[in-house]
Amino acid sequence: MGFSDWKSAxxxxxxxxxxxxxxxxxxxxxxxxxxxxxxxxxxxxxxxxVFSSWQEAIAFLRNIFEKEEYEEKNWDPEGFEPGEDVFVKPPDKDKRDD
Structure with a gap:
């Protein structure tokens, strides 16, 4: 993916x-x-x-999620505050679940 090591990825x-x-x-x-x-x-x-933008990537993932009919409790994108619209902007590293 273009990273020098797994830690960076x-x-x-x-x-x-x-x-x-x-x-x-x-x-x-x-x-x-x-x-x-x-x-x-x-x-x-x-x-x-690979997608050129976050919006394309997250839309692709949501489509898979809905197609497979997973329970909504399984959808929990990291890097966002609860209730924040994940389709508007990329995740924030400061909001990671580390």
């Missing part, structure tokens, strides 16, 4: 939603300021899809 990755039972979808802000979305199903390396 992890610092720019945000949880978006849980896939029952034990997987999740995440979004990573890439060094080139685009966004990669990926899930941790199976074994690494995980495949990912």
């Amino acid at each position: 992890s610092a720019n990755t945000y949880f978006v939603f849980r896939i029952p039972e034990d997987a999740q979808w995440s979004a990573t802000e890439l060094p080139i300021k685009s966004w990669a979305v990926w899930n941790d199903i199976g074994q690494p390396p995980y495949s990912f899809q």
Whole structure:
């Protein structure tokens, strides 16, 4: 994804939603300021899809979420205050769940 190590990639990755039972979808802000979305199903390396903006990435993920009919409790994008519109702006590192 263009990072020199996993620590750097992890610092720019945000949880978006849980896939029952034990997987999740995440979004990573890439060094080139685009966004990669990926899930941790199976074994690494995980495949990912790149979007030019946060809005495109989060809309893609919401579409998957709705298509799979996951329970709303599984949708909890990281980096936002409760009730904040996740479709308007990218997540805030200061609001991470670290």
